[in-house]
Structure formats: C-alpha cells, structure tokens
Amino acid sequence: MANRIWGGGRFIVDDDEPSNVVTPEDFTEEQLKLAETVRAFVERDIKPRDAEIEKLDYELTVELMRKAGEIGLLGADVPEAYGGLGLDKTTTALLAETLSPASSFALSVGAHTGIGTLPIVFFGTPEQKERWLPALASGERLAAYCLTEPGSGSDALGARTAAVMSEDGKHYILNGSKIYITNAGFADLFIVYAKVDGTQFSAFVVERDTPGFTIGPEEHKMGIKGTSTRPLFFEDARIPVDRLLGEAGKGHLIAFNILNIGRFKLAAACLGGMKEAIQLSAAYANQRKQFGKAISSFPLVSSKLADMNKLAFITESMVYRTAGLIDRSLEQAGLNDEVGDLNVANAIAEYALECSINKVFASEAMDAVVDEGVQIHGGCGYIQEYKIERLYRDSRINRIFEGTNEINRLLIPATLLKRALKGDLPLIERAQALQRELLNPAPLSSGSRAPRNDSLARSTEILAALKKAFLMVGGLAVQKHGLRLEREQEIVAALSDGMIDMYALECALLRTRKMSLSQTDSKLLQQPMDMTALFAEEAFERAGQRGRSVLASLEKGDSLRLQLSVLKRILRFEPADQFALRKRISARVISAESYVGF
Known part of the structure; x- marks a missing residue:
C-alpha cells in the first residue's frame, strides 16, 4: 500500500493511508539543523535590521541576500551539480516556513529562489x-519573475508583450x-513571458543591462x-536566441x-506567519x-487563540503532505538534465489541484489568524510599534498574487473534472455508485474503516460524509x-470550497x-485530536x-425538497461541543505562549 502511486485529486474518491503521508513529525535531524541555521540567520542578521529593510534599502537587501547565499539558503532548490544544495521540496518548504x-x-528571497530560479532549474x-x-x-x-501585464493578470495567456x-x-x-x-529594483535576471510572432507564448531569460529594457519607479x-x-518596459529589446527558455510556444x-x-511555497510561508502571530x-x-x-483567561479571547492554532495545524498538515506528494512525483519522473520539459511539467502538474488548495486555504487562514491577532492586541494592534x-x-497580498483566490477556486474543480475526463480519476464511477446507494432505502454506510472505539472515528465518518455530499451535489451540478458549469462561478466556487475542506480535514x-x-x-x-475534531465539526456545518x-x-419545488432530504441523510x-474543544486547545496555547501542534 505504501508504494501505491497516489495521483492528484485522488483524495476525492479514495482514502489514503497514514504511512503514505509526510508530516512534520517525520523531519530528520538534518532537516531540523537546516531550519535552525535559517532561524539563527533571521535572528542574527535580519531582525536587527528590519526597520532599515522596511525602508526599501536595495544595497542592504542585496547584501543580506548574499549572506543568505553563503549559508546555502538561495541554493536550496538548485542541484548540487550547479552549486546548490539540491534539497527536496519538503525541506525547502520547511526553510520557507522558518x-x-x-x-x-x-x-x-522567496521570489528569487522560487519563481525566479526554478524556471531555469526545471x-x-x-x-x-x-x-x-x-x-x-x-x-x-x-532573479525576478515577470508575468503580469497592465491588461493581463490572472489571464496570463492574454499577455501582449511580443517577440519577433x-x-x-x-x-x-x-x-x-x-x-x-x-525584486525588479535590484534583480540581474528576469524570467520574462512574451508571445513569439503574437501567438506562441514563450519564456525568456532577460539580463538587466539589455539595451531597450528599462525599469520604472517603485510602487507604493x-x-x-x-x-x-x-x-x-521593453522597446525593441534585443534578446539573444539562446536566452529562450524551453521551446517557443511552450511558455505556458x-x-x-x-x-x-x-502556490505551495506560499502556503509554507503563510504557515510561518501564522505561528509568529x-x-x-x-x-x-x-x-x-x-x-x-x-x-x-476570558473565553472570548482564548477561543480566538484556539481557532488560530487550529488553522495553523491544518495548514501545516496540508503543506507537508503536499510537499511529500510533489517530491514523490518528481522522484518517479526520474528527473535529470536530459529529461524533457514535458516530463518536468507533467511531474509538477500532477498535484496542481493540491497546490491551489494549499494557496487558497493558507492565505485565507493567515488573514484570519492575523486579524484575530490584532483584535487580541486591541488598540496596540493598530500601532506600528x-x-x-x-x-x-x-x-x-497573499490572497492576490500567485493567482487570485477567486481564480484558484475556479481552477480546482476544473482540474478535477479534466483529470476525470482523461481517465486519471474514477470520479464519474464513484458518483454513479453513490447514486445507486442513495436509491437504496437502507441506511447509508459511513464509508469509514475506523473501529467504533477509535477516538478519531467521528472525524473519519465526517470526512466520508463530506466526500459523499460533494459527489452528490457536484454530480447534480454537472x-x-x-460543460456550461464553468460559467456558473458561484457553484464552482462552492464545489471548490468543499474540496478544500475535504483535503484539509484528510491531511489533519x-x-x-x-x-x-x-x-x-x-x-x-x-x-492534534482536538484540533482535527474541531475542524471536522466546522467542515460538517459548512x-x-x-x-x-x-x-x-x-x-x-418537490425536486429541491427531495435533494435536500438526501443531503440531510448524508x-x-x-x-458536538465545540466550546469544550476550543477550551482544551487554547489552554495548551496559553500555557506554552506559542503554537502547539502536539
């Protein structure tokens, strides 16, 4: 079972095994030492100069980024053959969090090491x-990554920058x-997307000193x-042909x-922010x-800490499970310098759906956590000190860049349906099997394999019910x-939220x-049992x-009443008593004065 290939979106139709998932409890001594190195660097070199950095001091940022390079932080994703550490995505996610x-x-640093450097790495x-x-x-x-244009943001393929x-x-x-x-103010290399001959969306590596290439003023x-x-701005900028990245027309x-x-790395960074808050x-x-x-000691304050801690725990569980899935996909592809772009793209795209889920959940969880953090601080929370x-x-900003959350919500169900239509997922078969089960007047099976005395049995049964509710409602929508469902964006977003809750709960x-x-x-x-149970109760209500x-x-009319009765049956x-769960969770957080995962 542990060697089974677990494809993207599979969590909708199948149950995974605990032994298959990567969790923070699996971190090796080496991974923890790397994280400690980064933590020490932040405390020693970054925090004392934070006020200067915040004033947008280019020279200082570049100086500190080169120090980060000296400890290996900038080369975490770069293969050892090219001067990097060649770390897996689980480790680089831990470094992003730290x-x-x-x-x-x-x-x-994230823009440089991630979207700025990875196009060349992969x-x-x-x-x-x-x-x-x-x-x-x-x-x-x-490095910097250059995709957005004045007339195209989420619609990246609508770019008008042209190359001939x-x-x-x-x-x-x-x-x-x-x-x-x-990073535009100080970057040396820019990954730039343009349409060759007005149609072939392509990627180029553009150097800062390229004639015809200029950089505008800072945004406030x-x-x-x-x-x-x-x-x-590009005005007849001449880019040598060997600066084309990949093939012309394959920039997408x-x-x-x-x-x-x-998106996945953004979720890891949000996790670190939640823990700090x-x-x-x-x-x-x-x-x-x-x-x-x-x-x-006041319940209306302590319950906020409980919810903040719960959201961080769920995010943490999602981030590292997803990291493990991506690592496995890249490993199974056997990537090396001779492997073509298509193989690389397929290996990463396998979990595109999960990456979008991570981005949406983590960015919104981060906003909820810091908002409650300000509220707990009262008037002090509004003071820059x-x-x-x-x-x-x-x-x-996290809900906007790397694709707005609205766009990602549309992508999640669309990606699932595409995988089903390609035969990668037995989604239609599962929906049809559920329809037959719903026609049977006998009580619905829970779908849970947990023994009744299992303390996680209720959460497991709720997860099974969430999957059935999604298949029932989503199947009816389809x-x-x-194929016109994509135009019904409110329905698609609701289905997306259902998938997010399912993945989040399953990870926890x-x-x-x-x-x-x-x-x-x-x-x-x-x-962890209390936090999983609390999230399960909330997901069930949603x-x-x-x-x-x-x-x-x-x-x-009658058809609606029938469908509502079926949903209620599922x-x-x-x-359950959510107040009691929050009291127990918050007591541990208050005692530790920090995030408590276990």
Whole structure:
C-alpha cells in the first residue's frame, strides 16, 4: 500500500493511508539543523535590521541576500551539480516556513529562489543552467519573475508583450511591458513571458543591462514595503536566441507549473506567519490585564487563540503532505538534465489541484489568524510599534498574487473534472455508485474503516460524509449544466470550497492517525485530536450550508425538497461541543505562549 502511486485529486474518491503521508513529525535531524541555521540567520542578521529593510534599502537587501547565499539558503532548490544544495521540496518548504518571520526580506528571497530560479532549474538547457544557476545559488546574481501585464493578470495567456525574430536570426526583439514585478529594483535576471510572432507564448531569460529594457519607479504598497515592486518596459529589446527558455510556444508549461510550486511555497510561508502571530498574541494575552485578570483567561479571547492554532495545524498538515506528494512525483519522473520539459511539467502538474488548495486555504487562514491577532492586541494592534500590525498589512497580498483566490477556486474543480475526463480519476464511477446507494432505502454506510472505539472515528465518518455530499451535489451540478458549469462561478466556487475542506480535514486526520500509531503518550495526542475534531465539526456545518445553497440554485419545488432530504441523510450528524474543544486547545496555547501542534 505504501508504494501505491497516489495521483492528484485522488483524495476525492479514495482514502489514503497514514504511512503514505509526510508530516512534520517525520523531519530528520538534518532537516531540523537546516531550519535552525535559517532561524539563527533571521535572528542574527535580519531582525536587527528590519526597520532599515522596511525602508526599501536595495544595497542592504542585496547584501543580506548574499549572506543568505553563503549559508546555502538561495541554493536550496538548485542541484548540487550547479552549486546548490539540491534539497527536496519538503525541506525547502520547511526553510520557507522558518524564514517567514523575516517579513519583506523573506518575500524577496522567496521570489528569487522560487519563481525566479526554478524556471531555469526545471526547464533550462544544461548550458543555461551552467551559465546562471551557480551565480543564482550564491546570490552573486538575483532573479525576478515577470508575468503580469497592465491588461493581463490572472489571464496570463492574454499577455501582449511580443517577440519577433530579428532578420539575422540571432535575436528576439521584445516589445511590451510588465507590472508589479518583485525584486525588479535590484534583480540581474528576469524570467520574462512574451508571445513569439503574437501567438506562441514563450519564456525568456532577460539580463538587466539589455539595451531597450528599462525599469520604472517603485510602487507604493499597503504592505511588504521592504520589497521592491516595479514595472518593466521593453522597446525593441534585443534578446539573444539562446536566452529562450524551453521551446517557443511552450511558455505556458513553465509559467503555470512554476506557479504551482509558488502556490505551495506560499502556503509554507503563510504557515510561518501564522505561528509568529500566535506566539505574539498568546504572549500579549497573558501579559495584558483587564478587570484584574489576564485577558487570556476570558473565553472570548482564548477561543480566538484556539481557532488560530487550529488553522495553523491544518495548514501545516496540508503543506507537508503536499510537499511529500510533489517530491514523490518528481522522484518517479526520474528527473535529470536530459529529461524533457514535458516530463518536468507533467511531474509538477500532477498535484496542481493540491497546490491551489494549499494557496487558497493558507492565505485565507493567515488573514484570519492575523486579524484575530490584532483584535487580541486591541488598540496596540493598530500601532506600528507592535509586529502584529505589520503582519496584518503584509498578509493581505497573499490572497492576490500567485493567482487570485477567486481564480484558484475556479481552477480546482476544473482540474478535477479534466483529470476525470482523461481517465486519471474514477470520479464519474464513484458518483454513479453513490447514486445507486442513495436509491437504496437502507441506511447509508459511513464509508469509514475506523473501529467504533477509535477516538478519531467521528472525524473519519465526517470526512466520508463530506466526500459523499460533494459527489452528490457536484454530480447534480454537472448533470444540470454539463460543460456550461464553468460559467456558473458561484457553484464552482462552492464545489471548490468543499474540496478544500475535504483535503484539509484528510491531511489533519491522516497526520493525527499517523502520530497515534507511533506515540504512546496519549496526552501528547490530545491536542492534534482536538484540533482535527474541531475542524471536522466546522467542515460538517459548512458542507450543509454550502450544499443547500447549491441545491437551491439547481432545483425547485418537490425536486429541491427531495435533494435536500438526501443531503440531510448524508450529513446526519448531531452537533458536538465545540466550546469544550476550543477550551482544551487554547489552554495548551496559553500555557506554552506559542503554537502547539502536539
């Protein structure tokens, strides 16, 4: 079972095994030492100069990025053959999480190491890798990723920047512009997307000193003020033909698959931000006195800490399970310098759906956590002296870049349906089997393999019910609208939210069950069990509300009443005591004054 190939979107139709998932409890001593190196770097070199970085000091940011290069941080994703560490995605996710308290600097590093460098790592020729990767790994040269244009954001293929071959066949002539480019103020290499001959969407590596290439002024942003964000302009910029990345017309394979990795890495960074916000908020709640007592003793404050901790735990479970899936996919592809672009793209795209889920969930969880953090701080939370104010402003961009959450919500069900139509998932077969089961007047099976005395049995049964509710409501939506369903964006978004809840709950459940198989101290298991149970209860409630809303848009009269009764039959659970769960979770957070996973 452990060697079974687990494809993207499979969680909808099958149940995975705890032994198949990667969790933080699996980190090796080497991984933890690397994370500690990054943590020490942040404390020693970044935090003391945070105020300077926030004033957008290019020279300081470049100096610190080169220091990051010296400790290997910039080369984590770069193969050892080209001067990097060649780490797996699980480890690089841990490093992204650990770097997160570096705020704006962390984003500058993330843009360089992720979307700036990975296009060359995954899609560059051996000559291109040899030319650029060693310098990118050391920090000698810094990178930026250039996709967004004034007229095309989420619609990346609508880009108007154009490239035509010069008469002598030695250069591509670029004309057009890009906006909101992170690291533009100091980057040396730019991954630029343009349409060759107006139709072939392609990627190029453009060097800063290219004639005809200019960089506009800094944007004045709400948050992440210590990052450089500037527009780019190309006026007959001559790009040597050997700067084409991959094949002409195959730029979408690079753009979208690098964004997949970017979305997943963004979730890891959000996780680090959540943990920092929890630590700040729990410490403040213990220190702040009102009516003669610490405000952490008030249930309306402590329950916020419980929900913040729960969201971080769920995100953590998702991020590292997804990292393990991507690592496995890349390993199974047997990637090396001779493997073609298509194989690389397919290996990454296998879990595109899960990457989008990570991005949406983590960015919205981060916003919820920092918002509650500000509330716990009260008036102090609105003052720049307190870090929570900065986290609140910086967090907002996460729901916008790497594809807006709205676009990702549309992509999630669309990707699932495409995989089903290609025969990669038995989605239609499962939906038809459920229809037959629903026609049977006998009580529905829970679909759970958990023994009745299992403390995770209820959460397991809720997950099985969520999957059935999704197949029932989603199947009806497909029957009603067919291929026109993509136009019904409210329905698609609701189905997407159902998938997000299912994946999130399954990740937490598998992690907690895996811990229970190796942990003999039941006290240490209580925290993850409580958080998994709390999320399951909330997901169950959301599924009912969401399902009723979708059904009301699909059916009317007696037909609607029939479908509502079927949904109620699936989601037949009595509510559990969520207040008690929150009290137990928050007590541990308040005592530790930090995030508590177990």
